[in-house]
Amino acid sequence: MGACSALTMAAGATGPLVLSARRGRPHAAWGRHGVGRGTGRTGFTRLARGRGRGASRSLSVAETRELTRWKPSGLLSIMETQSGARSPVPPTAEEARAALQETERARETLHAVTSPWWFTLGIAAYMATVSLALALPAAWTAVTCALLLGGLVVLFQAAKKRVGYTERVRGGSLVALVAGAAVCVAVIGAGTFLDDSHGAPVWFLVAAVNVAVVLSIDLGYRWRARKAA
């Protein structure tokens, strides 16, 4: 990589990095971009030394060729490690393994976040109310479910804002949610059959089972969070 391209990259990545020219030669008036605390001012570290503080001198052609090995080279290596851009060399197996492990670690940090307790209680209350609403006449059931659905949307939005993300449900979480939903639907179906023979109290049992399912799934999430933390 030529000195100019290296400097161009460095300038593009960090901001001011000056290479002035005099008599057709690169001039050693370039340096590192340092940020003054609180002021945002930049400072320059002179690399060509020996003629007094702040002095600059012209570089020989040989020195110019070595520019990339000097401080900008160090800066670039740090920046490229951080940016990963422009490096034509693919990672070694060890680096690739480390990168994969890093992605796993990053994902696991999400698992350490639990939903707020009021969200769990809200979902449990929703399931209980829907179950009990099924004991009402059909028209009232429809109205109640419509109102509850609106409440559920508000609840999810509030939880999303509180937690700061919405998880894509897949893998173990998807299995747990699908299994839980299947149990809830099966219990409601059973309640519909038993309603004829046992009457309205069946729906209290259905509500209790559905709440238990919701709490079980939530406990599973919290156990996962504790494990990840």
Next chain:
Amino acid sequence: MTVADRGEAEFNQTIHAPNRLRVCALLDAVSEAEFGTLQKRLAVSASVLSKHVAVLVDAGYVQQRRAVRDTRQRVWLHLTAEGRAAYRAHIAALREIVEGDPAVDR
């Protein structure tokens, strides 16, 4: 159609930077995440995260959405379809590199 769109392995220099890889890993696991949440989970400064997110946005891998909460503007981020495909292709490429390592066979 790119290699990533076809679901094949493709090493991606833009994504491979450590912090950007972690950003993509987190965003791949979620539908949408708030900037502050990402910052907290990744334990990086706002300026560092902002810089890396800007690169991903410029590449078309991440989209931003601004929303007001508690009178303050919050930025929500999500991977685009292209970004998700590129990230998965990159992960597949990393796995191929690891699996191609003779040390794995031993």
